[in-house]
Amino acid sequence: MSPSACARRLPWPTARPRRRRTLIGLTPLIDVVFILLVFFMLATSFLDWRAIEVSVAPDGAGPASPEGALLVEVRPGYVRLSGRPVADGTMLDRVRGRLLERPDQAVIVKPTAGVSLQRTVTVLDLLTGAGVRELSLFGASETVR
C-alpha cells in the first residue's frame, strides 16, 4: 500500500490548506503548566541522603569496652586516643598502624559533652576511611529523658 493510498483513506484531511483555529486556548494550558511547574519546584528536594550504620557500644554492667578496643574520645578541636590528646591526623596514623597488625581492630568513638553531631560524624568518616570495620558509638550511659 502506498502512503498516498493510505492517506486517502483517512476520514480527515491530512494536508490542511489553512491553519484552523485551535479549540482550546493556549493561555489556560500555560497557566496550568506553570502552576504544576511551580508546585514541583517547591515540593521536590534534591538532597542526597546517605545512611550510616551505627552500633552502640554496650555499657553499664559488663566491661565498659571490649578487650583491646581503641577508645577515641571526640573533643571540639582534637581527639583523645587512649587518653592522650592528639590531632585528627595523628589519630588516623596510629589507627592505621593498629589496623596493619590487627585488621579487625575494634574502635569505640565517644563524643564528650558539647561536641556537635557534625564533628562526631566527621571523626566517624575519618575512621571508616582508614578502614575500621568494627566501629561503635559510646555515650554517657543515660537514655533520653
Next chain:
Amino acid sequence: MRLAKAPVRRIGSEDDRILPLINVVFLLLIFFMVAGRLAVADPFRVEPPRSADGAADDRGLAVLLIAADGRMALDGEPVEPGALAAIVGKRRPGDVGIKADAAVEAGRVVAALRTLRAAGVERVRLLTVAGRPG
C-alpha cells in the same frame, strides 16, 4: 487583472510565538517531576550533618527527627523525648533512621540511639547528606 487580496488574518500567529516557551516550561516540568523527589515537610527544620561516606539507601525506614534544641519527632509526629521509648516499643519499627541536626549535641543522639536499641529496634542508621562539612 487585479487579484483581490483577502485580508490574511493569522489567528495562530500569536500562538506560534509562545510555543517555544511552552516547550521549555514542559521540559522543566518533566525534569522536576523525574529528577526531584517529593518529600513530606518535616515538622521542624533540621540541617543534616555532612558525611563523605555512607550507603545511598534511606528508603522504607521510620525516621526519628532531632532538632538542634533537642525536640524530637517520629515519622512527622512530635514526640516528647521522655515518651520515645514507650512509642517505639508500641509501634515496633524494625528499621529506624535518625535525622538529626548537625549542631545538636552528639550525646543526645547517642542517648536516642541507646533508647531505640533498648526498645527493640534492630537496625538504626544515622542519616546524613553527601558532601564536605562546610
